[in-house]
Amino acid sequence: MHRHHRQRRGTLYLAVLGVSTIVSVIALAGMHAARTQLAATTQAADRLEARLLAQSAIEHAVAVFNADANWLTTYAVDTNYPATPVAAGRGAYNWRLGGAGGLNRTLSGTAKVGDAACTLTVDLALPVDLGCGLLVEGKLQIDGDCELTVEDAPAACNDEFRVDGVVTGDVEGQSIDNNGTITGSQTAPATMRALPTPSMVFDYYEQMGTVVKPAVFGSAIISMTLLSPNSSWAGKNSDGIYVIDTQGKDLSISTSRIVGTLVVTNLAPGKKVYLSDKINWEPAYPHYPALLVDGDIEISTKDGNLAEWLLSPSYNNTGTPYQGEEDTDKSDSFISSIAGLIYCTGNLTIDGGGNDRQPDLRGVVLVGGECRLQNQTLPVIKYDDAYSTTPPPGFDQTDPVVIVPGSWR
Structure with a gap:
C-alpha cells in the first residue's frame, strides 16, 4: 500500500519534470525564433x-x-x-x-x-562633340590612293590618324602617322572628343519612326525610289523617320532620293549598310540626322546628278518638292549628295571602287568604331554648324554628364 503511493508520487514527479522540460524547450525555441526573426528584419532593413x-x-x-x-x-x-x-x-x-x-x-x-x-x-x-566634319572613336586611315577633304572643321579621331594619301583640311588625333600630305594643321595628342551613347540616340528615333520592310533580293534593297514624309510605299511619317527592317540582311541604298532619317538597328552579325551609285538625300528637318546605323556602313557613292528616267518615279512629285519645285514628269536631275548627320556605332569604310569616286557629304559624320578610306576614293565633307548650334534629338544633352537611362545594375 505504501509502496503503491510512493510509485504514484514518483510518476507524478517525472510527469511534471517532463512538462517543465517541454515548456523550457518551447520557450527557448521561441526566444531563438524571435532572435532569428529580429536579426532577419534588421538585416533586411x-x-x-x-x-x-x-x-x-x-x-x-x-x-x-x-x-x-x-x-x-x-x-x-x-x-x-x-x-x-x-x-x-x-x-x-x-x-x-x-x-x-x-x-x-x-x-x-x-x-x-x-x-x-x-x-x-x-x-x-557626355554631351556629343558636334564640332568636327568627321569624328572617329578608333583609328582613322587614309590609303595612299585616296584623298579626304574636310571643309570648315577638322577631321579627328580618338586614336591614331594615319595618312598615306592626302588630307585637305585640319587633322586631330592622339597620334598622327603622316606618310602622305596634310595641307592643314596637325594636332596630336589632341583633346579627346565625346561620341554619342547609342541607346540615347536610337531610343528616340525608334519610338518616333515608322517601320519599313524593303524588298529583299539577297540583301534588303532601297533603290530607284522616293522616300519622304509623304511617300506612299513606306507609309507616312510627318517627321520623315523610318526604321528599316533589314530582316537580318545587308541593306543596300542606291539611285534614290530620300527626304528623312533612316534608322537601322537590326543588322545581323557581319552585315552592313551599303550606300552606292547616286543618291540625293537630306533629312526632313535641317538639323536632323540623315542616317543612323547600329553597325557598319560602307559608302561608295558617286558625284554628278541623280536623273529621273522611264523606270524611276518622279523624285520631286507632289508633296516632296526639290528646291521649291514639284512635278510628275521624268525630266529632272538632282545633285548626288548626302546632307545631314551620319552616325554608325561600328566601322565606316569609304570605298572608291578604283574609280576616283567622290562622295559629297554635307553635315557631320560620326563613327563609333574605325574609319578607312580605300580604293581611290575622294570624299568631300562640308561641315554644317547647324548641328552644333541646334543639336538634333538624342544628341542634345546639355548637362556635362547624365546617367544613361536603363543602365542601373
Missing part, C-alpha cells in the same frame, strides 16, 4: 538602407561632376571618392569611376550599413 545609400552615392557623384567642368581629369578611374566614406544614417558610402573605352565612364556607388553592403553601377553619357 540594413540591406535596404545600404541600397538607398549606394543610390545616394551615385547621385552625389553626378552632382559633383556637373559642378566641375574638368571632372574627367579631376577624378581618376578606379579610385574611391571621398577617401573617407560619407557618413549617412546608420551607414556610410563612397563612389568610384570606371573606364569604359575612350571618354566613356561607368560610375559605381558603394554603401555599408552594419554587415550589409551594396554596390550599384551606372553608365555615364
Whole structure:
C-alpha cells in the first residue's frame, strides 16, 4: 500500500519534470525564433538602407561632376571618392569611376550599413562633340590612293590618324602617322572628343519612326525610289523617320532620293549598310540626322546628278518638292549628295571602287568604331554648324554628364 503511493508520487514527479522540460524547450525555441526573426528584419532593413545609400552615392557623384567642368581629369578611374566614406544614417558610402573605352565612364556607388553592403553601377553619357566634319572613336586611315577633304572643321579621331594619301583640311588625333600630305594643321595628342551613347540616340528615333520592310533580293534593297514624309510605299511619317527592317540582311541604298532619317538597328552579325551609285538625300528637318546605323556602313557613292528616267518615279512629285519645285514628269536631275548627320556605332569604310569616286557629304559624320578610306576614293565633307548650334534629338544633352537611362545594375 505504501509502496503503491510512493510509485504514484514518483510518476507524478517525472510527469511534471517532463512538462517543465517541454515548456523550457518551447520557450527557448521561441526566444531563438524571435532572435532569428529580429536579426532577419534588421538585416533586411540594413540591406535596404545600404541600397538607398549606394543610390545616394551615385547621385552625389553626378552632382559633383556637373559642378566641375574638368571632372574627367579631376577624378581618376578606379579610385574611391571621398577617401573617407560619407557618413549617412546608420551607414556610410563612397563612389568610384570606371573606364569604359575612350571618354566613356561607368560610375559605381558603394554603401555599408552594419554587415550589409551594396554596390550599384551606372553608365555615364557626355554631351556629343558636334564640332568636327568627321569624328572617329578608333583609328582613322587614309590609303595612299585616296584623298579626304574636310571643309570648315577638322577631321579627328580618338586614336591614331594615319595618312598615306592626302588630307585637305585640319587633322586631330592622339597620334598622327603622316606618310602622305596634310595641307592643314596637325594636332596630336589632341583633346579627346565625346561620341554619342547609342541607346540615347536610337531610343528616340525608334519610338518616333515608322517601320519599313524593303524588298529583299539577297540583301534588303532601297533603290530607284522616293522616300519622304509623304511617300506612299513606306507609309507616312510627318517627321520623315523610318526604321528599316533589314530582316537580318545587308541593306543596300542606291539611285534614290530620300527626304528623312533612316534608322537601322537590326543588322545581323557581319552585315552592313551599303550606300552606292547616286543618291540625293537630306533629312526632313535641317538639323536632323540623315542616317543612323547600329553597325557598319560602307559608302561608295558617286558625284554628278541623280536623273529621273522611264523606270524611276518622279523624285520631286507632289508633296516632296526639290528646291521649291514639284512635278510628275521624268525630266529632272538632282545633285548626288548626302546632307545631314551620319552616325554608325561600328566601322565606316569609304570605298572608291578604283574609280576616283567622290562622295559629297554635307553635315557631320560620326563613327563609333574605325574609319578607312580605300580604293581611290575622294570624299568631300562640308561641315554644317547647324548641328552644333541646334543639336538634333538624342544628341542634345546639355548637362556635362547624365546617367544613361536603363543602365542601373
